[in-house]
Amino acid sequence: MATTRNSPEHSATQGPALENPHMSGLSLGDIRQQAEDCRRCDLYKHATQLVFGAGPENAKLMLVGEQPGDKEDLAGKPFVGPAGTVLTECLEEAGIEREACYLTKAVKHFKYEQRGKRRLHSKPNAGEVQRCSWWLGAELARLRPAVVVALGATASGALLGRSIRVTKDRGRPLEVGSRFLIVVTIHPSYLLRIRDRLNANREREHFVADLRLANELLSGKIEPAARRQTR
DSSP states (O other), rough: OOOTTTTTTBOOOHHHHHHOOOTTOOHHHHHHHEEEEEEESSSTSSSSSSSOOOOOOOOEEEEESSSOOOOOOOOOSOOOOHHHHHHEEEEEEEEGGGGGGGGEEESSSEEEEETEEEEOOOOHHHHHHHHHHHHHHHHHHHOOOSEEEEEEEEEEEHHHTOOOOOOHHHTTTEETTTEEEEEEOOHOOOHHHHHHHHHHHHHHHHHHHHHHHHHHHHSSOOOHHHHHHHH
């Protein structure tokens, strides 16, 4: 991959997932087994099960979302709900095979509010994100991806700290030391909430462009500096 290393223009601060100690020498299966017994926060008490990352251990592209949704909590797999369907479609449009990616969440248990029979998504707080970032950090250390796509504000904060703003920093490569490049973008669930069709199509195209950028960085077709100057 052709990049400009250690350039201040491309450097970024670290979030809790990159600051926490990691479990070196363990496989993803070992890490997942330990995470199954996680009691670092209280979210495990009400979730159906842990939703750990999924994908090949040699994946060079990692996508990080916020937390499991209702269907993911029941299935025990990431991105299997409506947002996952949108993500799969957009990855295909960007020329990326979902099966070649490692998909995970910044928070591994479903946080929700019970409304009758429905379980409504509730955003994880900063403390929950920080505590669960232990496991995201372990996944990153084990996989050592070349490019990471942060889907939404929670994932971006876990990886890069609270100074990152999705609307300001999306669609441009950010470098953390010399470890890997991060592309910040929206979470695909945002596309499902847009009612205006024209707006939804425009945002979807923008999202696909962000994913395509990640793929181009992965393949070395462009350098980070060149891309940032043209957006």
